[in-house]
Amino acid sequence: MDRLIRGYAGSQGHKVSVETMAEAESAEQDSAAATPRIEHQPLESGPGLARLQGDWSLLPLRGNFETLSAQAAGLWREGTAWDLRSLRRLDNAGAMMLWDAWGQRLPAQIDWLPEHQAMFAKLDLPKLPVPRRGRMPAGVTAFGRDLLLMAEHLVGATRLLGQLAIDCWQMLRRPGLISWRDISINIYRTGAQAMGITALVGFLVGVTLSYLTSRQLRLFGADIYVINILGLSVWRELGPLLAAILVAGRSGSAMTAQLGVMRVTQELDALSVMGISHTIRLVLPKIFALGVAMPLVALWTSCMVLAGGMVAARATLGLDYVQFLQGIPAAVPEANLWLGLGKAHVFGLLIAFVACHFGLRIKPNSESLAIGTTSSVVSSITVVIIADAAFAIIFQGLGI
Incomplete structure (x- = not known):
């Protein structure tokens, strides 16, 4: 019985070893067949036939790339005919190697499969003409590019302005569309929360302006005219x-960043899917709020500038606080106060409009944000200065 079992086990082990050896031989034959190579068959008439064998893909070619490329280039220069029908595989790396060896044009005689023809058709692209360098200097080209970008912004701003006009008409017909809570929140953010920084900067500017002015007026004995x-x-x-x-710089950038983050997080797309207008829900509350808050902030800032100027005038010229406060109404007509508040209202509308315009143009990536x-901050300040210059020219023409 034991001899029978040992004989059976031995026969099974021999059978397994035979199968393993057969698989190894088969794998070795497959590896040899997959090796990329070029078989050159001389012909009685003509330079001969080059038949490609094996797997002409990236991994098998990496060890024989230079050798096969040189061999293919030499056969191509001899005018050899080519046969690609026996290839086991051909990818972009093999096709590109053959394309370069053939001088980037197909041989006169070639036999291939339809899939090979499609692959080489992608490589046989017409040479694009090299663009000539423009005669204009680089500065002129950059200036023209900036003008085109400005024109694009003007077109986008005009489109947004027209949409706001349409939305305002709809809100007049349907007052329920007005988001009073959003307007109130934006008034608090752009007005009340800005009082600290505007007071500090305004006070310091008033001190500086009063100090410099008083030094010049003291030379002519006109100290009182500092008021x-x-x-x-x-x-x-x-x-x-x-x-x-x-x-x-503070609120305008915050508006742009808020709309930009909503674009990055796809919240604006979600509002569009739900049928909610971006301008009614997001843009108009910001414009209305800053139009209301800006005159109040300007009034607060002006008071802080005068407070700083009053302190500096007392320290440098010895002017009494009561004298300073009583001299301001006499020196400044009431119309100037309303002109300043009206300009501040227009400035607020412009700042909010520019900030929302740039916010809606942001693309869904951090770099664009x-x-x-x-760009929103720089453009807002530029628009404010241009508007202030326009007001000065208009008031000068009106004699105000």
């Missing part, structure tokens, strides 16, 4: 402009 200079310049020009620049926020 006239500070009052007229602050209420009409400096206060609204300083407040607008601070709000543009950073560039859009920076």
